[in-house]
Amino acid sequence: MSIVRMSAMFGRTLREAPADADSANHQLLLRSGLIVQLAAGVYSFLPPAWRTLRKIEQIIRDEMENAGSQELRMPAIQPRELWEESGRADSYGPVLFNLKDRRDRTMVLAPTHEESVTDLFRKVVQSYRDLPQSVFQMQTKFRDEPRPRGGLVRVREFIMKDAYTFDVDDDAFQLSYLAMRQAYHNIFDRCGVPVVAVQADSGAIGGKQSEEFIFLTEIGEDNIILCQSCGYAANQERAEFARSDAAGSDGELEEVATPGVATIDDLAAFLDVPASATAKAAFFLVDGDPIFAVIRGDLEVNELKLLTALDGLEIRPLLPEEVEAAGWVAGYASPIGVDPTRVVVDPSIVDGGGLVAGGNKVDVHLRHVTYGRDYTAGVIADIGLAEAGHGCPQCDSALEMQRGIELGHIFKLGTRYADPMDATFLDADGERRTPIMGCYGIGVERLMAAVVQANHDEFGIVWPHAVAPFDVHIVPLGAGDEVAQAVQQVTDALADAGLHVLCDDRDERAGVKFNDADLLGAPLRITIGARGLKDGLVELKPRRASEPSPTPLADAAEAALAAVHASAEV
RNA sequence: CGGGGUGUAGCUCAGCUUGGCAGAGCGCACGGUUUGGGGCCGUGAGGCCGGCGGUUCAAAUCCGCCCACCCCGACCA
Numbered sequence: 001m002s003i004v005r006m007s008a009m010f011g012r013t014l015r016e017a018p019a020d021a022d023s024a025n026h027q028l029l030l031r032s033g034l035i036v037q038l039a040a041g042v043y044s045f046l047p048p049a050w051r052t053l054r055k056i057e058q059i060i061r062d063e064m065e066n067a068g069s070q071e072l073r074m075p076a077i078q079p080r081e082l083w084e085e086s087g088r089a090d091s092y093g094p095v096l097f098n099l100k101d102r103r104d105r106t107m108v109l110a111p112t113h114e115e116s117v118t119d120l121f122r123k124v125v126q127s128y129r130d131l132p133q134s135v136f137q138m139q140t141k142f143r144d145e146p147r148p149r150g151g152l153v154r155v156r157e158f159i160m161k162d163a164y165t166f167d168v169d170d171d172a173f174q175l176s177y178l179a180m181r182q183a184y185h186n187i188f189d190r191c192g193v194p195v196v197a198v199q200a201d202s203g204a205i206g207g208k209q210s211e212e213f214i215f216l217t218e219i220g221e222d223n224i225i226l227c228q229s230c231g232y233a234a235n236q237e238r239a240e241f242a243r244s245d246a247a248g249s250d251g252e253l254e255e256v257a258t259p260g261v262a263t264i265d266d267l268a269a270f271l272d273v274p275a276s277a278t279a280k281a282a283f284f285l286v287d288g289d290p291i292f293a294v295i296r297g298d299l300e301v302n303e304l305k306l307l308t309a310l311d312g313l314e315i316r317p318l319l320p321e322e323v324e325a326a327g328w329v330a331g332y333a334s335p336i337g338v339d340p341t342r343v344v345v346d347p348s349i350v351d352g353g354g355l356v357a358g359g360n361k362v363d364v365h366l367r368h369v370t371y372g373r374d375y376t377a378g379v380i381a382d383i384g385l386a387e388a389g390h391g392c393p394q395c396d397s398a399l400e401m402q403r404g405i406e407l408g409h410i411f412k413l414g415t416r417y418a419d420p421m422d423a424t425f426l427d428a429d430g431e432r433r434t435p436i437m438g439c440y441g442i443g444v445e446r447l448m449a450a451v452v453q454a455n456h457d458e459f460g461i462v463w464p465h466a467v468a469p470f471d472v473h474i475v476p477l478g479a480g481d482e483v484a485q486a487v488q489q490v491t492d493a494l495a496d497a498g499l500h501v502l503c504d505d506r507d508e509r510a511g512v513k514f515n516d517a518d519l520l521g522a523p524l525r526i527t528i529g530a531r532g533l534k535d536g537l538v539e540l541k542p543r544r545a546s547e548p549s550p551t552p553l554a555d556a557a558e559a560a561l562a563a564v565h566a567s568a569e570v
Numbered sequence: 571c572g573g574g575g576u577g578u579a580g581c582u583c584a585g586c587u588u589g590g591c592a593g594a595g596c597g598c599a600c601g602g603u604u605u606g607g608g609g610c611c612g613u614g615a616g617g618c619c620g621g622c623g624g625u626u627c628a629a630a631u632c633c634g635c636c637c638a639c640c641c642c643g644a645c646c647a
Binding site for chain 1: 571576580581582583596597604605606607608609638639640641642643644645646647
């Protein structure tokens with residue numbers, strides 16, 4: 001297929017990792033000379049990295065097409081009006097890169113393509129006969145992230161594979177969704193990255209249900225809640241959990257002096273009751289309104305769940321002066337007497353019986369505060385933050401928590417975009433109907449980072465063959481015609497057999513070459529040196545093997561092919 | 571945007587406390603030696619010490635402002 005001579009390769013390896021790099025994959029990608037940073041969250045991809053990205057793209061393309069999706073291309077530059085039409089100009093606002101064209105029209109660099117694909121649909125599809133449809137693209141996305149981080153994990157310009165399905169109804173949608181779901185498992189398998197599918201919050205994309213494909217790793221930025229017994233898995237953002245038994249006690253409302261006791265821990269210790277016998281108040285600003293959230297003292301509030309429960313767009317904790325302005329006393333706040341439309345309670349409160357809560361006066365709490373009798377809430381909803389040790393919502397076993405990177409996300413959009421953008425079709429009865437949409441994303445560079453993170457050792461990258469930039473790395477040692485001839489013979493044979501060969505023809509010492517070979521991580525290394533050739537031998541060493549195996553020069557190419565194909569099985 | 575940190579040679583970092591000629595290792599170029607896991611010797615190139623302003627006889631060093639990048643939080647593929 002092709003031969004790259006290392007003396008001519010664009011890019012260089014580094015002995016030391018740049019200080020900015022934290023994670024193993026980031027360090028290795030930099031050290032191996034695969035990527036170079038231009039600005040925060042903006043990277044160049046040098047030839048070997050680009051080869052790997054193209055291989056990953058090809059795997060994705062392959063699986064998408066197997067799942068019946070058709071590749072197309074949509075613009076990266078879009079009129080802002082499109083985003084106003086869907087109602088996302090504001091919710092996505094800060095992340096949008098804005099620019100003006102020469103006619104002073106505001107354009108955006110697309111961070112994702114739900115709007116454009118919905119626009120395409122309404123211009124192209126009219127009849128149920130055209131459905132279902134499934135399309136995908138691999139397109140550069142631009143997001144002005146609040147904080148790029150972790151090398152390629154979170155960047156501002158990146159390639160995303162995004163797919164979209166359109167179905168006549170929910171039942172049909174389920175088939176499309178499951179096909180994509182399976183394709184996703186296949187993609188990550190083929191790239192050599194273990195993933196777990198977890199329930200997720202759909203965030204700014206919108207829609208009803210979604211699943212994330214998570215690579216579990218300590219460098220991940222998401223918290224994943226897992227049950228080892230039944231397999232329940234969810235992002236902490238939306239993970240459910242079983243509340244432990246209530247510890248409240250019933251009785252008349254009763255004031256109790258609690259001087260200087262302003263935290264749940266202090267309160268429980270002071271009164272000698274478990275934290276689960278108390279009620280915790282937490283204050284938030286949701287879309288401009290102060291909200292009084294109540295949850296049992298041993299639990300924390302999940303802000304995202306609270307936001308979802310209120311159907312809100314934006315949430316943050318209330319500032320101390322805002323708490324005061326709302327008439328609430330931090331540390332001693334009581335839900336009693338608060339406008340119920342401002343109050344949200346967790347089920348742990350409703351079922352909790354009489355709990356110790358604030359008295360709305362400094363240094364005073366109330367015993368036996370009982371939901372329904374003493375106060376009510378406009379919203380009762382699960383707003384609890386699931387944590388390790390909590391009960392599994394399915395089987396009540398103890399939950400675990402691990403970090404993970406989100407590599408893919410698949411959503412049921414329902415009619416979130418088709419409705420506001422008026423995308424419809426005519427059904428068999430001539431009725432105008434709205435398609436059920438799904439969307440399915442994968443971050444391509446992020447996937448490459450995960451491949452490296454999941455496949456490396458102390459010496460360098462250990463590429464899975466399917467995405468390796470080179471199939472074989474040839475290391476000639478020593479000058480002389482004999483070596484040169486043998487190298488040429490093996491290199492040509494492998495290239496002719498369709499492999500991508502990297503040949504380290506540099507005038508470097510053996511140690512340098514071996515170290516770079518380990519760093520660059522091709523699946524197979526072939527060492528051709530004067531010493532071995534005296535006995536007619538070369539050495540084959542799969543990157544994963546600890547020791548090389550001597551092989552007669554005459555058999556080298558064939559053995560190498562076999563080894564490469566064997567490594568493809570891994 | 572809030573909190574923390576770092577900016578000195580291509581990379582890793584000293585020097586800053588206590589102001590006084592810009593440094594080391596690696597890398598790079600050249601020569602020699604060596605030649606199977608980043609070897610050794612020598613010579614050399616390479617710097618607006620992130621930027622602007624201030625203090626001072628004198629600023630990498632002290633002061634102020636700004637910028638960039640990294641880490642922690644709010645956000646996502």
